[in-house]
Amino acid sequence: MNEPPLPKISLTPEQESELSMQRSLHFETHRATVLALEELLYKPFSVLDHGFIRVVDYMGDDSAVVQAARVSYGTGTKKVREDRGLIRYLIRHRHTTPFEMCEIKFHVKLPIFVARQWVRHRTANINEYSARYSFLDNEFYVPAPENLATQSSANRQGRGPVLEGEEAANVMRVLREDASRAHAHYVEMMNEDDGRTVQEDDRQGLARELARMNLTLNFYTQWYWKVNLHNLMHFLSLRADKHAQYEIRAYADVMLGIFKQWVPLTYEAFCDYRLRATEMSAQALAVVRRLLAGEPVEQLDSGLSKREWRELMAVMARDI
Amino acid sequence: MNEPPLPKISLTPEQESELSMQRSLHFETHRATVLALEELLYKPFSVLDHGFIRVVDYMGDDSAVVQAARVSYGTGTKKVREDRGLIRYLIRHRHTTPFEMCEIKFHVKLPIFVARQWVRHRTANINEYSARYSFLDNEFYVPAPENLATQSSANRQGRGPVLEGEEAANVMRVLREDASRAHAHYVEMMNEDDGRTVQEDDRQGLARELARMNLTLNFYTQWYWKVNLHNLMHFLSLRADKHAQYEIRAYADVMLGIFKQWVPLTYEAFCDYRLRATEMSAQALAVVRRLLAGEPVEQLDSGLSKREWRELMAVMARDI
Amino acid sequence: MNEPPLPKISLTPEQESELSMQRSLHFETHRATVLALEELLYKPFSVLDHGFIRVVDYMGDDSAVVQAARVSYGTGTKKVREDRGLIRYLIRHRHTTPFEMCEIKFHVKLPIFVARQWVRHRTANINEYSARYSFLDNEFYVPAPENLATQSSANRQGRGPVLEGEEAANVMRVLREDASRAHAHYVEMMNEDDGRTVQEDDRQGLARELARMNLTLNFYTQWYWKVNLHNLMHFLSLRADKHAQYEIRAYADVMLGIFKQWVPLTYEAFCDYRLRATEMSAQALAVVRRLLAGEPVEQLDSGLSKREWRELMAVMARDI
């Protein structure tokens, strides 16, 4: 991803006015400040059909990493060239603590089944909108036709080609109908007034904390998610990866764009040493050495499984 | 809860035979071993309508807490009376690290909406059954009639009295029908053979990682959940509390019974200094002091809000 | 502590100029900004004989807590009175996650034996000055005469009265001489040029990572320490407590003053519900109930140990 996508999310008038209010406030600060990120602050970037991500706050910049690594009295920064070298050294040798000195806080709207994967990253702070206390809107995720993947026949966790024709249409119809019905019943059981249903005076309604169980996993929830730069990189190395499910990767891709604006030197090092790097096993290294020595190697005498062999050959052939 | 409930869960023949196999294995060990917990090992305790908890492994006992607190070369144990005194001292003064030296591992089957609350306790280890790779059975939670609570009118997060008559019947019917339909469509979209539906040869089927989004939040999932004794106590102090949602409290109550069998001295101290204890604010303490001095105190001149006043009066009157 | 002490630390000219440089920089930001904390930013507050604490960065304010608790689109803030009420409610009911949304980063200079206690708080981020790579200055802690406490005769972990006369003088002399000698040997073994010792050309010198082992535990180290507001409160509830060792409490006290400037509503609630609050065990509560009912209670029939009885009586009598 080269540039973060432009905001195109549609907000309610109330939300728009709150966002404008936040953007209109200016303060003077002595803190490390990143102009490029200030530009993006509070603006929601659209993800999937109804989701978004927006940066709500941040702390630190590339220099804060350098400052912490040097435990310096000042900003820690020498010349940009030296800072870049130090940051690359830290990433390369997995000196992770200086990257823990920067924080970023997002407001995210996402389907519940994505939230269930996301929350497994335990080293972040979360405040989720509570359907125990509050009412969930009738908003749910339906994949776009190009993302209606079939089950991979080769791989239990993979996706195969895209569904087509009537089968695709049926899936989208079913997802929409079941979610809509689930939400209508959710409202009805609680006997809430959501503007569409009429409340009945003689019914108390089921408790919210119970009624929510009737919603399907594609309903949208939202949360504040705060993470330090080290843990953000760990999250992105797993979730911006091609093995991640498309729906969470869509969020990771937007976060990569934001990451780049925030701490460009760290972003560059992260791409070189993590995202586009490869870990080679002892056996794979041995194969590469033999190949470099001009020795012919076959999978059978390589010490690698068929799958590992295939992956190694792919890495060696890849143009990146 | 006095005694852990007897196992009454119905398992499939395969699960039964795996459980029997595990129970039939005996090993000799030099490790700290708790007879009462060995008795419960692997046996599932029924929770809600289809859920269960069973202990899969454990490490340490009351003596291990003492041993760690003393950093001793042997078992750390002196006399039971001294050990009990030390454990009570540790709990009372929040010396938490010795309790981190014991671990317990559970296998839990629970509704997804309960799992979503549970997972917010980040200081535990989890392996959850993956609906991305595997097939979820047609099992979902429907509250028993006595748990069909209404929304509290006084308290946004509370439950009021129980629904009755036709309204209750309707809720249970809706929950059952929506979940059943969601699961039937889940199977159909994947074009899986679940023994009830006929697979169609000309359809590839939607990927599992997508089809699962059609399931409702009351479907059962399961996981291995491992936690140390300190974090277990923290979990129970929040989830065995009367403010916790009934459905997660049902699990916490069973865990309390297991906890008692495992480390009885720690359990006793936990009940006295946490579960049945109260934290008094500076203002509440001042009120109690004035009352003890024979001075009349009213809410208005107490420094407490109405709600705090009510809570303090309730605590002072409570028989425990 | 009412007001944070004025900075009185003496820095080197280089450090002074770096600090001035940082203070001279002004940026415009849309982020939550706390004027009172901006005033303190970067300025070192003196602690013990050579230590200091200074705030290097922060993120969030009282409103950020409210915003996260409401998962709101805007600042979350309604009226100050409502915000205050919500924050007190959150603290009282141990809803801790909204306080995790604020962060603060300190630069701290502290004796190694204090750092060893401090580091046991694992939920913070640390970058410590490395004596493996760098040279440690000849700066060590010697207690002021009024802090030269004797071992308590009643309590294994407590302090008794202060040493006096010749014994006090001897202790201070020994601490000074042993530390000075240790540092001189440290420099000599490394064959470093510290401006006082002459380097010998024919010696390579011991590796820094080894030579440091000759230093005593009162030598000063320094680190960047970053923590969220929830974990800061946990740290302060233990380390600003009268049971904490004086030397770490001296740091905690300064941090309390900074905390108050940063998030005054949270600070107030923290004082009322944590710092000046008391946890009463089930047995202690029973005693208070009996006393309120006019029943005479003695330690022997109270269910409390002698020590617990003493502590309860002290709490009940305390003027705060």
Added chain:
Amino acid sequence: MNEPPLPKISLTPEQESELSMQRSLHFETHRATVLALEELLYKPFSVLDHGFIRVVDYMGDDSAVVQAARVSYGTGTKKVREDRGLIRYLIRHRHTTPFEMCEIKFHVKLPIFVARQWVRHRTANINEYSARYSFLDNEFYVPAPENLATQSSANRQGRGPVLEGEEAANVMRVLREDASRAHAHYVEMMNEDDGRTVQEDDRQGLARELARMNLTLNFYTQWYWKVNLHNLMHFLSLRADKHAQYEIRAYADVMLGIFKQWVPLTYEAFCDYRLRATEMSAQALAVVRRLLAGEPVEQLDSGLSKREWRELMAVMARDI
């Protein structure tokens, strides 16, 4: 390291008898049990001049990893060949959670400066012997002559060749004399009776929590350290590495031997995919591809720094 070293540590008679008592206890358990590790249980392995490591408890085995990965009702184990394949797959794809299901607890005696590095691994549980409450023995680390390394001239964090002759002798003498004197003063200031010093009746003695600051960083402390298998591997990948300081690596090497006895399949996968594996940056991969295509590559046109180039050439030439 092929085999864990035989125990050769000398214990006091009291410690010996406590160890024998623990070894003499046998229990029956249904839990996963590892015979090879039972053999090692409680026995101290010598490290450095006065340190040791011993296993005090453990939980789980290779099968427990498999069981958790499959969230199975039984032991999870199919055939050994399949289990091995699954474990290698999990390590290779960084599916880390199943390895969190095993725990091991060590009792370790180690110099304070080593403990200071060790404690930076925050995802473990620690109970350290407290010099605030208890008396520290007169035991300190002095490097063996073959470990008296000089400071590397090429690398700020590295070691050069070993000190020799008089310079070596001087260093060892200084370390010994300063530590001995520090301890004698420690005892004297506290006015303790350590069997060598005479207590003076007319002195109360300095509080232990203060006197300890006079000890040097090579004094031995001890702790209980408990960690799960995932975090143990992370610890070992950093501390059994050639960049780690020799003194902590000595402990890591012994732990590698214990690890191998405990979970041999996981150990094998760890060696292949972590310990003897290499991470290749995007640039390094490009160089390897060009070399495999028969293209000549020089450092200057490689996109690698001199240091990275040197490291890559070393990896490619290495026989492992």
